[in-house]
Amino acid sequence: MTSTPGLAAYPSEVREEVERVRALVCDLHAELPRWGLVVWTAGNVSQRVRVPGGEDLLVIKPSGVTYDDLTPESMVVCDLEGNLVDGSRAPSSDTAAHAYVYQHMPQVGGVVHTHSTYATAWAARGEEVPCVLTMMADEFGGPIPIGPFALIGDDSIGRGIVETLRDSRSRAVLMRNHGPFTIGRDAKDAVKAAVMVEEVARTVHISRQLGEPLPIAQSDIDSLYARYQNVYGQGDSAPVNP
Template structure:
């Protein structure tokens, strides 16, 4: 089994930086109202395969209050989702979604961060197993089209991960609504995945409200696909600071 203290110093340093980032990003989930109690999780990939033959994952411990999360309590796992000897107490088990996150990292090299929330509106769409149609410029910007639905999957093994990869590999959307469960988002890094989770809830709420309009939702109009493509390209490649 891998022992963190025995890994090259530069890998230990990468892990320490990642633990601080992932711990801080967990605070964003309650701050944006995306989770209650101990629901949800954030993870990040530590790219160290060149040094030790495998990348590592940093993720929160399972069922611990958000107020009690700290960099030292972030758990380190391998790409099979197994906890390594990371300096945390043995009883501090990783998130129940670790195998799902690990499967995504193992099968989508471009992914550097994964987030799961139970945000209310996105989860309501997941409960209906209904994709969120691309009817807002913000959706075109961030998701490049509709937000798709993934299969019903058991919690605890890699089933959820298989569903995420099946739907998102080759898809522009960084978010998938896992049926009857909730949103999972991916990003080039964990911050991008958190951003996608925030945006997912925002558009889920807005489109839901638009649907509830007086005319029974007839006012909700799909964007022209060529406009969606243009908006997506501009937001991904031109918008913001470079």
Template sequence: MTALTPELRQSILAVRADVAKLHELLVRYELVIWTGGNISGRVPGADLFVIKPSGVEYDDLTPENMILCDLDGTVIEGDHAPSSDTAAHAYVYRNMPRVNGVVHTHSTYATAWAARGEPVPCVITGQADEFGGEIPVGPFAIIGDESIGEGIVQTLTGHRSRAVLMQNHGVFTIGKSPRDAVKAAVMAEDVAR
């Protein structure tokens, strides 16, 4: 494991604060309900990431209750269980080293496309600008292990889209930062609408 130096601790604190705050945008843009959905962010310079705790309501999220994990999904610090999607996020970070943020939602319209197993066709220029074409559908996968992460990586590798509709599940987005991945989630719902 990476030694948690004072400098690394500062980076972890910054990512915890960023990830906790960004969850407010998921609520603002009506991409989540209750405790569903999550955001994670890679810690710069370390094989670590921060993710939302499982079962904690959005109004109760704080930097202190964000969960620190290694790239195998093992909890390093945190008083709660991590998101049930932690293994998927970890797989993405291990296999897509340029990704620094991952978001998962069950947003209404994009998830409807996922339930139908249909990609969102590219019919407006805004979608072409944001995703480079259609938003693809990834394979159905069981929650809780790396299967979802494998499907995300398999679907998005070589594709310009930063969003994938996981069959019968919901939306996952990736980005160069957690905020960039949130933007992709907001835009995916907008074009799905």
């Protein structure tokens, strides 16, 4: 893709990073239908591109393009006001929400939005997913909270995400009557959170068909979260939202 003057104004290392992130974000979009988190053109993945000494950028999918038609070149680049910097197509309709999160949560490097069935069902009820699974304690440090109702088109959704997650250990929020948004250290981390939030939403729903799920003591939730975030794996699980 030939760079527009907007992107050409950035240093070569930033332009190179943008191209790397374009390929990464394109590949990660394929994970959403693979895990059954989206239908048709719904949902989006973005990643922050840090600009030393300047305002960061974000890479996100174009609006209304099917997943099979996505390519690295079709990914669009925006500033953190949601303005198009580089790309031949209109950005995702959720770009303003992603941009607001990056503006106000500088530790966040990736954002994902889906309409995955079970998580969205909880959002439609306006009900948080209670922390009744060790997997939830590990990954989210507590329940999956509900965010406020907000309309698409400006940064209202982004404000709701930030207000809900700013003081929470959760990397996922269920925006009321809308669906889940997840955050991460980078886009891959946020995609993982999106997969996990759907899994726990489904499991807790099924559990409630059998009876009332058993709660986990807060001290045990804290212990599980601390271990998973600081000991589990290969040192890549440090919390984005401690």
